[in-house]
Amino acid sequence: MEETFIFKHLDLFVYVFCFILSVIAGILVYSGLTTKGERLQTRIRIRNSIEKNRQKVVENSRQSKAEEWLKKAQYPLGFNGIRYNLILGGFLLFLFTYYITFPMLFGEIGKGTMIAFVCILIFGLLALPHFPYSLFCFIMRRVIDYHNAKKYAEVFLLYDLLINEIEMMTVNRINTYNVLRNIKSHFIILEKSFTVLLSSWSNDEGPKVALDKFAEELGSKESQSLIAVIKTLDDVERSTALNHLKGMHSMFTRSQIENYRRRKKITTDLLGIPIKATHFIIILNFMVVVVTMVTIIMSNSRL
Structure with a gap:
C-alpha cells in the first residue's frame, strides 16, 4: 500500500525535491556573490521590515471589529483581537488545507470535497465579527449583557455599602475618600474602576473630574444619580446625605429587580447556545443527507 502510494504520487515528490534543491542553490549563490557586511546589512533590513509589518498587523488588529467586540465583553478567556484573528485564520487554513487542498493535490476531488468547502464557508461566516448576524456577534452580545448586569448589581451594592458606612459614622461631616477606600474591597467588577478613581482623587484634575470619569465608565442613569450625590457628601450633613x-436606593431597587430578570434571561440564552448549536448541526446533517440521496438517485436515473 505504501509503495503504491509513493509511485502514484512520485511526480509530486520530484517537484518538492527540486524546490528544496533550488532554494539551497539560491542560498549558496547568494553567499558566494555577497560579502559578510552586505549579508549583515540585508539581514538588518529584513529584520526591520518584519518588525514594521508586525507592528502594522498589531495596530490593525487593535482597530479591528473583533477587538471592539472583545473589549466590550471584557476579553473573555483572555482573547483579544489579535489572538482571535490568528486562531480563526489558522483554524480555517488548517480545514481548507486538509479537506480541500490535499484532495485536489492527490486527485481525490468529489462530492465530499464540495460539501466540506460549503461547511468551511458557513463556519467562517458564522465566526466573522463583521457579519452582524454571525454566531460570534450573538455570543458577544450575550456576554456583554451579562457583564453589564453584573456591573449594575455591584452598583446596587455600592448604594447599600455607602448607606451602611455613613450610618456607622459618629461624626456629622463625611470624608468621601475614606468611605470609598473602605468599601473598595467588596467589589470585583468595579475594582479596577475604583482603583483608578482613588488614584486620580488627589491629582490636578480633582475629585469631581475623577468621579465624572467613574460615572462615565459605569454608564447608567442610576449611576449618574449616585455619583451626583457622592460629589456632595463632603459638603452636606450626615443626615442629609x-x-x-x-430616597435613591428605593428607586434603584425597582430597577434592579428588572435587571435581575434580564440577567436570568441572558444566562438562559447563554446556556441554550450548545443546544441550539446541536439542533443546527442535526438539521445541517439532515440537509446534507437529503442532497446526497437526491444526487445519487438522479445519477442512477440518468444511467
Missing part, C-alpha cells in the same frame, strides 16, 4: 441615598 442619608436621606438622599435612601
Whole structure:
C-alpha cells in the first residue's frame, strides 16, 4: 500500500525535491556573490521590515471589529483581537488545507470535497465579527449583557455599602475618600474602576473630574444619580446625605429587580447556545443527507 502510494504520487515528490534543491542553490549563490557586511546589512533590513509589518498587523488588529467586540465583553478567556484573528485564520487554513487542498493535490476531488468547502464557508461566516448576524456577534452580545448586569448589581451594592458606612459614622461631616477606600474591597467588577478613581482623587484634575470619569465608565442613569450625590457628601450633613441615598436606593431597587430578570434571561440564552448549536448541526446533517440521496438517485436515473 505504501509503495503504491509513493509511485502514484512520485511526480509530486520530484517537484518538492527540486524546490528544496533550488532554494539551497539560491542560498549558496547568494553567499558566494555577497560579502559578510552586505549579508549583515540585508539581514538588518529584513529584520526591520518584519518588525514594521508586525507592528502594522498589531495596530490593525487593535482597530479591528473583533477587538471592539472583545473589549466590550471584557476579553473573555483572555482573547483579544489579535489572538482571535490568528486562531480563526489558522483554524480555517488548517480545514481548507486538509479537506480541500490535499484532495485536489492527490486527485481525490468529489462530492465530499464540495460539501466540506460549503461547511468551511458557513463556519467562517458564522465566526466573522463583521457579519452582524454571525454566531460570534450573538455570543458577544450575550456576554456583554451579562457583564453589564453584573456591573449594575455591584452598583446596587455600592448604594447599600455607602448607606451602611455613613450610618456607622459618629461624626456629622463625611470624608468621601475614606468611605470609598473602605468599601473598595467588596467589589470585583468595579475594582479596577475604583482603583483608578482613588488614584486620580488627589491629582490636578480633582475629585469631581475623577468621579465624572467613574460615572462615565459605569454608564447608567442610576449611576449618574449616585455619583451626583457622592460629589456632595463632603459638603452636606450626615443626615442629609442619608436621606438622599435612601430616597435613591428605593428607586434603584425597582430597577434592579428588572435587571435581575434580564440577567436570568441572558444566562438562559447563554446556556441554550450548545443546544441550539446541536439542533443546527442535526438539521445541517439532515440537509446534507437529503442532497446526497437526491444526487445519487438522479445519477442512477440518468444511467
